[in-house]
Amino acid sequence: MHVLLQVKRSLKLMKRHWQFYLLISLPLLYIIVFCYVPMPGVLMAFERYSPSKGLFGSEWVGLRNFKQFFASPSNTRIIWNTLRIGLYSLIAGFPIPIILAIAVNEVANKRFKKTVQMVTYAPYFISTVVLVGILSQITDPRLGILNKIIELFGGNAIHFMGDPNMFDHLYVWSGIWQGAGYSSVIYIAALAGVSKELQEAAVVDGATRWERIWHVDLPSIRPQIVILLIFNVGNILNIGYEKVYLMQNDLNIQKSEIISTFVYKVGLVNADYGFSAAVGLFNALISIILIMIANAVAKKTAETSIW
Amino acid sequence: MKTGKTEARKAERYIGDDLFMAAIYFFLLVVLICMLYPLIYVVSASFSSPGAVAGGKVFLWPVEPTLLGYQAVFQNQKIVTGFLNPVFYLAVGTSVNLVMTMLAAYPLSRKEFYGRKVVTAIFVFTMYFSGGLVPSYLLMKNLRLLDTRAVLIIPVAMSVWNVIIARTYLQNTIPDELFEAASIDGCSETGFFLKVVLPLSKPIMAVLVLYYGVYHWNSYFNAMIYLKSPELQPLQIVLREILLLGKVDMTMITDVAALEKMQGLSNLLKYAVIVVASVPMMCIYPFVQKHFVKGVMVGSLKG
Numbered sequence: 001m002h003v004l005l006q007v008k009r010s011l012k013l014m015k016r017h018w019q020f021y022l023l024i025s026l027p028l029l030y031i032i033v034f035c036y037v038p039m040p041g042v043l044m045a046f047e048r049y050s051p052s053k054g055l056f057g058s059e060w061v062g063l064r065n066f067k068q069f070f071a072s073p074s075n076t077r078i079i080w081n082t083l084r085i086g087l088y089s090l091i092a093g094f095p096i097p098i099i100l101a102i103a104v105n106e107v108a109n110k111r112f113k114k115t116v117q118m119v120t121y122a123p124y125f126i127s128t129v130v131l132v133g134i135l136s137q138i139t140d141p142r143l144g145i146l147n148k149i150i151e152l153f154g155g156n157a158i159h160f161m162g163d164p165n166m167f168d169h170l171y172v173w174s175g176i177w178q179g180a181g182y183s184s185v186i187y188i189a190a191l192a193g194v195s196k197e198l199q200e201a202a203v204v205d206g207a208t209r210w211e212r213i214w215h216v217d218l219p220s221i222r223p224q225i226v227i228l229l230i231f232n233v234g235n236i237l238n239i240g241y242e243k244v245y246l247m248q249n250d251l252n253i254q255k256s257e258i259i260s261t262f263v264y265k266v267g268l269v270n271a272d273y274g275f276s277a278a279v280g281l282f283n284a285l286i287s288i289i290l291i292m293i294a295n296a297v298a299k300k301t302a303e304t305s306i307w
Numbered sequence: 308m309k310t311g312k313t314e315a316r317k318a319e320r321y322i323g324d325d326l327f328m329a330a331i332y333f334f335l336l337v338v339l340i341c342m343l344y345p346l347i348y349v350v351s352a353s354f355s356s357p358g359a360v361a362g363g364k365v366f367l368w369p370v371e372p373t374l375l376g377y378q379a380v381f382q383n384q385k386i387v388t389g390f391l392n393p394v395f396y397l398a399v400g401t402s403v404n405l406v407m408t409m410l411a412a413y414p415l416s417r418k419e420f421y422g423r424k425v426v427t428a429i430f431v432f433t434m435y436f437s438g439g440l441v442p443s444y445l446l447m448k449n450l451r452l453l454d455t456r457a458v459l460i461i462p463v464a465m466s467v468w469n470v471i472i473a474r475t476y477l478q479n480t481i482p483d484e485l486f487e488a489a490s491i492d493g494c495s496e497t498g499f500f501l502k503v504v505l506p507l508s509k510p511i512m513a514v515l516v517l518y519y520g521v522y523h524w525n526s527y528f529n530a531m532i533y534l535k536s537p538e539l540q541p542l543q544i545v546l547r548e549i550l551l552l553g554k555v556d557m558t559m560i561t562d563v564a565a566l567e568k569m570q571g572l573s574n575l576l577k578y579a580v581i582v583v584a585s586v587p588m589m590c591i592y593p594f595v596q597k598h599f600v601k602g603v604m605v606g607s608l609k610g
Contacts, residue, residue, distance in 0.1 A: 010421060013421040014421050014422070016419075017417075017419050017420060017421065017496055019495055019496035019497045020414040020417065020419075020420040020421075020496055021414075022497070023410050023413060023414050023496070023497065023500065024410065024411055024414040024415070024420075024426065026407065026410055027407050027408075027410050027411035027465055027470070028411075028426065028429070030407065030464050030465055031429065031430060031433060031465075031467075033446075034443075034446070034461075034462050034464075035433040035437060035438075036433075037438075037446060038437070038438030038439070038442035038443045038445075038446050039436070039437070039438040039442070040438070040442075041438040041439060041441065041442020041443075041445065041446075042438060042439060042442070044441060044442065051445065100338065103331045103334055103335050103338075104335070106328065106331050107331065107332070107335065112332075112335075115339070116335050116338070116339060117596075118593065118596065119339055119342050119343055120338065120339075120342055121592070121596065121599070122342070122346070122589065122592065123342065123346075125521060125585075125588040125589060125592050126525075126585055126588070127524065127525035127526075127527070127543055127546075127584070127585075127588075128525065128527070128543075129525075129527055129543045129546045129547045129550065129551070130546060130550070130581050130584055130585055132550070132551060133546065133550030133551060133577065133580075133581055134345060134349055134581060136550070136551065137349070137352075137550075137574075137577055137578065137581070138345060138348070138349075140574075143360065143361050143363075143574050145348055145352075145363070145365070145366070148363035151363075177341070177342065177345070181342070185599075185600055189600065206320065208320050208323055208324055208327070209323075209324045209327045209328065210323075210327055242527065242528045245528075246547065246551060263439070263440055264440060264532075267440055267441040267444070268440065268441070268444060268532060273441045273445075276439075276440065276441050277439055277441050277442070280439040280440060280441070281439065284436065284437075284439070288435060288436070291435075
């Protein structure tokens with residue numbers, strides 16, 4: 001009886017605002033078709049998938065695709081590449097926007113402040129293709145300006161894009177060049193909201209500028225720092241594969257092959273669907289576990305979380 | 308005696324603060340130079356003569372200024388078509404994005420929408436989990452979207468992240484009382500959406516146009532996967548061929564003859580291409596910067 005009443009009440013509420021359902025129908029249809037319909041496709045990871053037999057007709061092979069991936073040493077190297085590049089990006093890339101935001105926040109001269117912000121945001125609007133294009137132009141062993149400068153100081157030209165050991169540095173620092181300004185926006189906005197009274201009280205107490213940053217500014221933007229840290233930790237494995245793919249060449253592939261570019265090559269270039277899906281699923285699972293751990297740690301230690 | 312001591316400490320503090328400030332300005336100046344130099348160099352190189360660029364004479368300003376690089380760019384038929392396609396993708400794609408995002412954000416922002424939590428959960432789940440590359444590719448194949456213009460528009464019709472940003476904005480700017488008053492006056496949900504919500508959401512729509520616009524202008528991966536026909540390719544694919552795969556069509560400039568010269572010119576052409584491809588976004592962005600910062604802030608409220 002009680003359930004029936006509840007259903008009746010719900011129906012009444014739905015009827016009263018039926019137009020909401022009309023409005024959201026198209027976006028919902030989009031989400032279902034383009035996000036949920038492909039989802040059962042992860043089952044390919046456990047099959048010897050053949051497009052002609054379909055998802056439910058293909059041969060079930062259990063964990064064989066996963067075993068195949070972990071059995072080959074060249075594949076474990078791909079996992080290591082992914083982790084190494086992801087960690088390097090996080091460690092080098094995470095603090096810089098915070099430092100930049102704090103420095104910008106301290107500047108009193110409005111015009112200088114505006115100029116710094118304008119210039120540091122600009123690279124964000126450059127496309128990945130153009131960014132990698134600039135990178136390869138500037139570091140070209142024969143014609144690039146970087147090697148001209150090195151030669152000017154008596155050094156030998158370095159083939160940056162072809163040197164596997166340079167790959168990480170090029171990837172990470174070009175990323176910082178492009179994204180640091182954009183990532184600092186959120187901290188600059190948060191710093192603008194730090195209470196003036198707190199600042200003045202610190203001045204009265206005789207705090208130096210550095211002490212004010214350390215004891216007032218940083219604690220005030222801690223929630224933003226923690227939340228972004230959680231997201232970044234969760235995304236360690238989700239390296240910008242579009243950029244990595246463009247930067248790859250035969251010379252640096254040993255160090256530059258990462259899980260997502262491997263998934264693309266195996267799946268769409270070699271059409272080994274089941275194997276590719278298994279590697280992709282492995283990547284996704286690790287990411288979800290990472291973000292859950294980061295979230296749990298943040299909840300305990302900083303009392304901030306995304307859920 | 309005691310006051311003297313505190314005075315001295317105060318003075319010390321001020322000197323320390325001044326030094327600290329100087330360090331901050333110096334740091335920002337270094338950042339500024341590091342950010343700007345590559346951009347200035349690329350622009351200067353694009354206006355210099357091929358010989359000066361190849362000879363390493365260009366450091367800051369153009370040397371032996373010419374427009375040779377730009378002539379080569381605009382003589383290249385591929386680049387010109389490469390510019391018409393993205394205008395189409397940009398205009399149609401961003402319009403679709405805007406309509407879809409607002410259609411989703413508005414109901415999700417109203418507490419009168421029964422089932423709001425369930426629908427939000429359905430949306431947000433897709434941010435953490437997806438079917439992956441291969442299943443998506445097979446879906447496009449089954450929907451007969453492969454190698455059509457629609458494949459760069461329909462499968463990316465909406466981003467859940469942007470829906471959340473827009474929803475948060477609507478929740479914070481359009482009070483419940485307004486909706487209640489309007490419904491008492493007999494205004495329907497759709498009427499309220501068209502007459503009240505849309506006019507009030509101009510700032511967030513500017514942010515959305517910017518985000519989606521940048522995406523459409525700069526993306527290449529979907530085009531690489533889903534498109535084959537050369538006449539459908541967006542700008543970034545053409546750029547990739549020229550900048551990274553070294554496929555420069557030299558038939559237009561064979562009269563320059565010497566190979567050395569051709570290599571120099573192809574190098575120059577790359578700089579000019581970089582400039583031409585980045586100029587539209589670089590010109591628009593200072594005007595929308597204000598909105599862009601706002602978008603990040605709205606997004607951070609809930610995130």
